Amino acid sequence: MIRRATVLFLAALLPLLAGAGQAQAAGYRYWSFWERDGSAWTYATVGPSLSRPADGDVQGFRFSVSEDSGDAAKPRGAAGFDTICAKTPAKDGTKRVALVIDFGTPGDAPSGEKPPAGRTACAQVAEDATTAEALASVAKPLRYDSNALLCAIAGYPAKGCGEQVATDGKDSSPTETAETAETAETAGSAEDDGGSGPSVGLIAGAAVVVVLGAAAVWQVRRRA
Structure with missing residues (x-):
């Protein structure tokens, strides 16, 4: 039963995280x-x-x-x-x-x-x-x-x-221009650690993980 709940959790999680990533595309x-x-x-x-x-x-x-x-x-x-x-x-x-x-x-x-x-x-x-x-x-x-x-x-x-x-x-x-695009792409996680804080997509993804994780746990306990 725990395995089934985990599968349901991942199935619901993937499309939501994909959507969060697409929202950041530019x-x-x-x-x-x-x-x-x-x-x-x-x-x-x-x-x-x-x-x-x-x-x-x-x-x-x-x-x-x-x-x-x-x-x-x-x-x-x-x-x-x-x-x-x-x-x-x-x-x-x-x-x-x-x-x-x-x-x-x-x-x-x-x-x-x-x-x-x-x-x-x-x-x-x-x-x-x-x-x-x-x-x-x-x-x-x-x-x-x-x-x-x-x-x-x-x-x-x-x-x-x-x-x-x-x-x-x-x-x-x-404020961000094409001239800095390549630098931003190669810098990657180094820029994420700066003062600007985590991206909106990362925050949204974390929120989805928390909510769906809690739902999965609740389902397991309810069926136990």
């Missing part, structure tokens, strides 16, 4: 930076202010909500360098960088904003120019935060910068 609304390798997009390993593309390179930017680089949405469109820079002849002392700018979907847009149509541009810049400089030459105004995180391209979005959002698309933690 992503970050930000501009991701990509490099085109042949016909495929790869997530850039450095930011646009450090990247120095070569003549003929194709790079892209995509605005979306994603948890991390592993599930970030890629720029849409298959245009290559020859198509994007077809009307921009080579010039001594400069390089041409093909840029794909994808403003994302309405579902990824901040409240009250509508994403512009995607665009491509051929930036002809100095040979030592960074991607950030190439982008600035064709898609002003750009907006950065105090940590040099790219917040807006061509003025979109009008506000916000890498804010955390809940699964329903609403802002859930404006």
Whole structure:
């Protein structure tokens, strides 16, 4: 009888704890930076202010909500360098960088904003120019935060910068940004021990354990 009560207890506990975990799921609304390798997009390993593309390179930017680089949405469109820079002849002392700018979907847009149509541009810049400089030459105004995180391209979005959002698309933690997402994920339990205290999900899970545990004990005693 005790074994049966324990099974009932665990069966009731698992879906509730799973629900508590899902309630904590979130992503970050930000501009991701990509490099085109042949016909495929790869997530850039450095930011646009450090990247120095070569003549003929194709790079892209995509605005979306994603948890991390592993599930970030890629720029849409298959245009290559020859198509994007077809009307921009080579010039001594400069390089041409093909840029794909994808403003994302309405579902990824901040409240009250509508994403512009995607665009491509051929930036002809100095040979030592960074991607950030190439982008600035064709898609002003750009907006950065105090940590040099790219917040807006061509003025979109009008506000916000890498804010955390809940699964329903609403802002859930404006003070935490995409730039700190990877650090937060790798820090894990070390951050849980800080002054901020346990998460809501952890508290809810503990409460469920206590309540269901008491119920299981009561069932065992009642049937004994």
